[in-house]
Each structure stands twice: as C-alpha cells, then as structure tokens.
C-alpha cells in the first residue's frame with residue numbers, strides 16, 4: 001500500500017473516530033488486528049467488473065450485551081486499478097474507504113442515498129456519515 005492509499009484509510013479512520021462511538025487505532029501487529037486493511041486483487045472472491053471496494057466480515061459466535069453478534073474481524077480493501085479504471089477522484093475513493101470501514105464496524109447497507117452506507121455512490125459525490133449511520137453504530141455498540 002502506498003502513502004496516498006494509507007492516507008486515504010487514515011482519513012476514513014478519522015471520520016469514524018470523529019463521531020465518538022468507536023476509537024480506532026493502528027497496531028503494528030497485523031495478524032491480531034481486528035480490522036485488516038489491504039489492497040485487493042481484481043481476481044479475488046466476490047470481485048466483479050464493477051467492484052471497487054470490498055469487505056470480508058467475520059462475526060462473533062455469541063451475542064454481545066446489546067444482543068448482537070458483534071464484529072470479530074474484518075478485512076477491507078480497495079482495488080486500486082479499478083479506482084483508476086473508473087476515473088474515481090479522491091473524494092469518491094474516500095467515500096469507498098469510509099463505506100468499507102463502516103462494514104468493518106458492523107454496519108449493513110442503508111436504503112437512504114444520503115447515508116455513507118448506501119451501496120452506491122451519488123454523482124456528484126455528496127455522501128457523508130449521517131445521523132442515521134451514527135445512530136446505527138451507537139445501537140450496535142450499545143452507546144445510546
């Protein structure tokens with residue numbers, strides 16, 4: 001991962017930390033990280049011609065205090081060559097990083113196109129983490 005790709009993910013981490021529900025931090029212990037961020041090859045499982053970001057999620061086998069099967073680990077990533085192919089600018093690619101990080105935190109897709117968890121980007125790019133995204137995150141982490 002090059003420095004601009006790292007900066008993209010740091011920015012996504014800052015956005016999610018900024019809503020004051022989770023506190024994500026970097027570890028040097030990749031193997032034991034809860035969320036692993038990596039570039040994804042275009043021939044990976046689940047990747048089709050239109051895939052730009054991807055998340056592989058593993059959940060706990062028992063419910064947490066909020067009654068949910070909490071996130072155990074996640075591998076998230078962007079396909080750099082796809083972002084180039086679709087001519088995505090930084091804002092688009094950042095939306096994808098924030099969106100995939102949302103999956104890593106346990107969020108599913110939203111049906112509201114303003115939410116960052118809506119499964120497609122708007123054109124022009126306007127999606128941000130919304131109150132709805134934050135409320136779902138609070139609900140999942142029992143921080144209401």
Ligand SMILES: [Zn+2]
Pocket residue numbers: 099103109119
């Ligand atoms: Zn998604």
